[in-house]
Amino acid sequence: MVEKTRSEKARVVPIKPVAPESDSLYEVRQKLHVRSVSGIFARWRWALVWITQLVFYGLPWLTWNDRQAVLFHLTERKFYIFGWVFWPQDVFYLAIILIISAYALFFFTAVAGRLWCGYACPQTVYTEMFMWIEEKIEGDHNKRRKLEEGPMNARRIGLRSAKYGAWGLLSLWTGFTFVAYFSPLEELLVAIATLSFGPWETFWILFYGAFTYIFAGLLREQVCKYMCPYARFQGVMFDPDTLVITYDEERGEPRGSRRKGADPRALGVGDCVDCGICVQVCPTGIDIRDGLQYECIGCAACIDACDQVMERMSYPPGLIRYSTENAVKKHWGSREILQHVARPRTLVYGGVLAAICIALVVGLANRTDLRMDILRDRAVLAREVGDGLIENVYRLQIMNMVEVPRTVRIGVSGLDGIRLANSEEVALPAAGTESVTVRVRAPRESGELGSNQIHFQLEVVGDASVRVREATTFLLTQ
């Protein structure tokens, strides 16, 4: 053991514990009292609120072929969409529609940013409706802030109850409408009249209603900031030519207040009067002047607000506007911006989108509305029935996918002398299935010993254009 001299003594390293991070991991949410805004983009948003919600609340009330026009009938396992009836076998179309939605989102995001978020997303649409109710009952953003910070008195309780009540009714109606897409509206209306909802219908109405209430009434911008996956990856579809909501820093800075009519150049300030209205109207509470942020849902409320201020100051509009990174940097006008819409990224997204849309249309146009599943009888593989004939037994599951009853003729081919031993015609119910057992006979010497490929054909009686052909095997034995 080596003794250390005093000078060699190990240096003492002081340990300073780091403050625990856990408390600062999540920011505390400041409740936003968003100032309402009017203008061209607000009108666009309201137009989309009307269009999407007329469709959503209205569709279950339409009828078609004496049934609900759009119904995703869970208990029948059939989706009715106007003239079409989709079966679980049609899941392919659902997959295509999902791909189309994804590419449409990519395409629109690459061209003009978060158009979906700002105008059409249910979160935006319902928040808009809930905020409208809030403003009608509690007043504008200043009155709402005062109410929030003021004492808990009869007036506050009254206003709050009225607001929560109105939100609750709208939410219940939304939940009811949602359930009407999956369970026939007629039955639900009878259930309302007699107050006899099934337990699960009640559960889903309340569940969807509660989600609407919590998302649009209470959570609001937090849904976009913390819950939406799209908000997190939208950035990868952006490029310097994507139209986004942009604050023209060069024109606006240095920002500062001034008297109306004062010459900003003489004062050495930019066009931004630093009124802060763009922040007050922002539904996610950001300052667009800090540049593009992932919290920005592209609603353009700040554009509407700023343009009104610019008008009052007699400055040209567009201090905050839809523009692209390149356009701001290179001082492009709208013509150059439009010229840059067509670029490899948008052409690829658009091309794929167009191709899949065409595939969907072609697929739907050529969709056969008759299907057949063939099952071999498991008990008897093959049996001799005399006259040198071998018999195989099959079970055919025939699906009539249209809403009229039809009769089909079954045919069989693939071996010399092969034929059905029983009736060839089967009556099918409207939009229903029929299961039939068929016996097929063929001469022993018509094929090789063992398995031979044969085909079943279906043909609609009176409409030779609808045909289905499926392959199966026929066993020949000694």
Add this chain to the structure above:
Amino acid sequence: MLRWILVLWPSFLVAGIAEVVFFTVVNPQQLYLFGEAVEYSLIATYSIGFLAFWLVCAASSLLTLFLQQGPADVNAR
């Protein structure tokens, strides 16, 4: 609040996808529960299926959140 969101929301999204895929492929009338054919109504089967998917996914999210704590959080206790 944010912790609740992080547990319940991603699990809700995944449960929704799992529900659609599962019941598109599997007809609930062909399901067997503890060796007996499922006798609930279809709506009940779909609903219970969804809630079960949600529960399982939420358990996974909860575990993720639990394991995601930094050393400081664990040592602080």
